Amino acid sequence: MINFRRALNPTQAVALSVAGALTVAIGFFPGGLGLREALLAALSPLIGLQFDIGVLLGSIDRLIWLSFLAVASAVLALFAWRSNQALLSEGD
Numbered sequence: 001m002i003n004f005r006r007a008l009n010p011t012q013a014v015a016l017s018v019a020g021a022l023t024v025a026i027g028f029f030p031g032g033l034g035l036r037e038a039l040l041a042a043l044s045p046l047i048g049l050q051f052d053i054g055v056l057l058g059s060i061d062r063l064i065w066l067s068f069l070a071v072a073s074a075v076l077a078l079f080a081w082r083s084n085q086a087l088l089s090e091g092d
Contacts, residue, residue, distance in 0.1 A: 012047045016057060019043045037062065 008016075019039045037058030044054025 008049075012049060015043060015047045016040055016054075 019036075022039065037055060040058035040061070041051055041054035044051055044057075
């Protein structure tokens with residue numbers, strides 16, 4: 001059984017953040033799909049974390065980012081719809 005109750009020290013957190021940021025700069029994978037998770041998982045043992053924790057952190061990071069994008073998209077779509085409705089009502 002894997003124990004995921006382990007605190008990250010600042011050095012580990014910075015290393016994982018830098019790895020995540022590097023995947024954004026690499027644009028030949030569509031949306032960095034899978035690259036971020038693979039890089040975080042591969043880097044984890046090098047900074048003293050288990051491989052499984054790296055995979056979990058990469059997946060949670062992707063899930064949080066996609067959730068943020070979904071909410072932002074919904075807000076922008078609602079704003080555009082309301083603007084369109086206001087323009088249509090002014091034209092009447």
